[in-house]
Amino acid sequence: MSLDRHFVRSVELSTIRTRYPRTVGRNARLGSHGSGGESDIVVIRTDTGKVGWGLVAGDVPAEQVTGRSVAGLIDPGSGVRHEELRGLDFALHDLVGQIEDLPVHALLGGHGQRxxxxxxxxxxxxxxxxxxxxxxxxxxxxxxxxxxxxxxxxxxxxxxxxxxxxxxxxxxxxxxxxxxxxxxxxxxxxxxxxxxxxxxxxxxxxxxxxxxxxxxxxxxxxxxxxxxxxxxxxxxxxxxxxxxxxxxxxxxxxxxxxxxxxxxxxxxxxxxxxxxxxxxxxxxxxxxxxxxxxxxxxxxxxxxxxxxxxxxxxxxxxxxxxxxxxxxxxxxxxxxxxxxxxxxxxxxxxxxxxxxxxxxx
Incomplete structure (x- = not known):
């Protein structure tokens, strides 16, 4: 793979909004779950124009990531390379797919049914x-x-x-x-x-x-x-x-x-x-x-x-x-x-x- 030729130019935080078709009520432990809400996402852009994004899965160490090669952040065969990068888990998997023109399920091995x-x-x-x-x-x-x-x-x-x-x-x-x-x-x-x-x-x-x-x-x-x-x-x-x-x-x-x-x-x-x-x-x-x-x-x-x-x-x-x-x-x-x-x-x-x-x- 060519991940070592792509370097992170920027790491941006944003939000997306979910809307349920109705208000979702209580369960055994919690009160009303409402009708949706906002979630944090992270968008990673490379110097080659590739973009990957995903839900934030933890802390986002933007300063530690900017300027580094994608290959130094994620191993396509196993996932993110370091614990401190777990917040970028989904964005980095998406980015690898964009760079290599492969769906994530193929990156993961394609062992199941689509x-x-x-x-x-x-x-x-x-x-x-x-x-x-x-x-x-x-x-x-x-x-x-x-x-x-x-x-x-x-x-x-x-x-x-x-x-x-x-x-x-x-x-x-x-x-x-x-x-x-x-x-x-x-x-x-x-x-x-x-x-x-x-x-x-x-x-x-x-x-x-x-x-x-x-x-x-x-x-x-x-x-x-x-x-x-x-x-x-x-x-x-x-x-x-x-x-x-x-x-x-x-x-x-x-x-x-x-x-x-x-x-x-x-x-x-x-x-x-x-x-x-x-x-x-x-x-x-x-x-x-x-x-x-x-x-x-x-x-x-x-x-x-x-x-x-x-x-x-x-x-x-x-x-x-x-x-x-x-x-x-x-x-x-x-x-x-x-x-x-x-x-x-x-x-x-x-x-x-x-x-x-x-x-x-």
Missing amino acids: TVPCYDGAIYFADLDPDDGPRGVPAVLADCAADDAAGYRAFKLKIGRGNRWMDRAAGDARDIEVTRAVREAYPDHRILVDANDGYDCTGFLKYLRAVTDCGLYWVEEPFLDGAADLARLRSHLRDAGSATLIAEGETDPELETLLEIAGRGDIDVLLMDVVSFGLTSWRAVMPRIAELGVRASPHAWGLPLKTLYAAQLAAGLGHVDTVEGVPGETIGVDTSGYLWRDGELTVPDRPGFGLSLQSGK
């Missing part, structure tokens, strides 16, 4: 809003209907209402009611559930018994991480003859512990965030994940742009069966190269991430 199933990550506690007149289960079904119309064929339902927002028994009963209502309304859709650690193990097993016929694809972060409780959950699923997967690792992941638990067969899918964990870190850990025989699905909630990054990672590194979708739009970014059809996202063969900033960015 088309990956994508589930809807925006089904929150709409039933609890507004406070002065909660709309109940029909509000959740209305959100599912809207996202089904937008092309989603899999829903991840937030559960854990009894952790903070409702009496424990009433909240758990509502979780069951919502799960069963969505399954009845969408018998052919994949259903995932995410408790955001809003249960204890005993309570979660009770929930599972009540929805055992709903055919859950996976259960995500059902309770605070604990090897013994995850082993207990695995035992329950095995005894029930259930194919439901256990997904963990989004919140404050302790990687070595997670890998050890996965190696024992008590985690099936690892969820470290695509941006905060980082593309370089994913590149380093994926061979170990593959060796353990488990799968990955990088957490992408919050930004539609993160979904596109996760899809590139899936196509490039493989071992990803589905990615998290974030309904909405990224204002000021041309995402037209990505094909969205009937619950599946296809990444483009355009250079870098295949995303261009519109004028003014």
Whole structure:
């Protein structure tokens, strides 16, 4: 590669704005997630006229980068060369793709498929809003209907209402009611559930018994991480003859512990965030994940742009069966190269991430 012939001329910070199609409400731990917001991006320009950009993934050491060759900043075979460059992870990968006229998924090895199933990550506690007149289960079904119309064929339902927002028994009963209502309304859709650690193990097993016929694809972060409780959950699923997967690792992941638990067969899918964990870190850990025989699905909630990054990672590194979708739009970014059809996202063969900033960015 010719990266040693390109030198960084400037490193610029800017912002992009995300807009959801509706206000996204509460989950088991947090209040309303709003209707979108601004995110920091970094744009790197070279003396040869090449431009790479991406979400900021940490500190941006502009002074340490300006004037250096691209080859000194990133190894195309493994990622950014130094820990202090992690904030530029996505911008540098995009820049390499622009220089070499290769999509990021090709830089990552092209080990997966360019088309990956994508589930809807925006089904929150709409039933609890507004406070002065909660709309109940029909509000959740209305959100599912809207996202089904937008092309989603899999829903991840937030559960854990009894952790903070409702009496424990009433909240758990509502979780069951919502799960069963969505399954009845969408018998052919994949259903995932995410408790955001809003249960204890005993309570979660009770929930599972009540929805055992709903055919859950996976259960995500059902309770605070604990090897013994995850082993207990695995035992329950095995005894029930259930194919439901256990997904963990989004919140404050302790990687070595997670890998050890996965190696024992008590985690099936690892969820470290695509941006905060980082593309370089994913590149380093994926061979170990593959060796353990488990799968990955990088957490992408919050930004539609993160979904596109996760899809590139899936196509490039493989071992990803589905990615998290974030309904909405990224204002000021041309995402037209990505094909969205009937619950599946296809990444483009355009250079870098295949995303261009519109004028003014």
